[in-house]
Amino acid sequence: MFTGIIQALGHIAMSEPRGGDRRLIVEAAALGLDDVREGDSIAVAGVCLTALDVTAATFAADVSVETLEHTTLGALQVGDTVNLEKALRLSDRLGGHLVSGHVDGLATVVAVHDDARSQRWTFEVPAALARYIAAKGSVCLDGVSLTVNEVDGTRFGVNLIPHTQAVTTFGARRAGDRVNLEVDLMARYAERLASIPADTRD
Template sequence: MFTGIIQAVGRVAALEPVGGDLRLSIDVGELDLGDVRPGDSIAVNGVCLTAIALDAGRFSADVSVETLDCTTLGSLAPGARVNLEKALRLADRLGGHLVSGHVDGVGEVVSIAPDARSLRWVFAVPANLARYVAAKGSVAVDGVSLTVNEVDGRRFGVNLIPHTMQHTRFVDCTSGTRVNIEVDLMARYAERLSAPHED
């Protein structure tokens, strides 16, 4: 589990095809790997990955075909900046919202406009995810916990404050940029619990 509070921005060091899927190596920038061991989880642009190898300032993870199919990780290029967050510990503050790192689908940036000192962003999500996005609810975009301002069909708007822009990869995004979307866990479970039970 994660909180959606990005701890560092890293860069893609290498992408290596291995047996039909991908091995991804990330230079972690200011992320402290001192308490990370092989087998631990790190979210990369909101995708929970298992660190399989650790070196000074770098970790590697295998990315399955399933993950490549439903996230943007397969389209990354060496040098691309990525949002990083280590897995939540029980004693940590939950500054964002509970994020599983299991991406539901890929959305895209529709527009970015100034809004006082913030920026108003509009994202579009696949039709099958739109029902899970609610005004004043939470959504994770590339692993960043955001509060939804308004919803209009498949589109939703958020405000990004200067701190968020300075400490995430959003500074690299423009209209049309594809992003990983994870809807709120509670919305998914609420739908499942309210569905008719079948034996």
């Protein structure tokens, strides 16, 4: 479990095919890996991965075919920058919202406009995911917890303050780019609960 508050930026040091899936090595010295053990979870661009071969500056992760098909991780190149967050501890501040690191799909950047010192971003999502996005609700984009400003069909808008632009990969994103999208956990469970007949909920 994560919060969507990015702790550091990392870089892809290696990306190679392994028996049909892919192994990444992430340079993550800025994250501080002294308390990370093999098997711990780290969110990379919003995707929960299991840290392997942990060193003082890097960790490896095996990325399954399922994850490659539903996220942007398969398109990452050596040198690409990624948002990083360690798994939430029960004693940590929950500054964003509860994020699982299980990506639901991809969102596409439609437009970016300056709004005083902030920026207004518009994203488009597949119709199947749009129903989970609500104004003033939360979304997680490339691992970043953001508040939805408005929703219009399959498009929604968010506001990025200067700090978020500076400490995440959004500073390098442009219209047409795709990002990993995780909808709010509560929206998924609410839909599931609503789909169960009332007489079978006991």
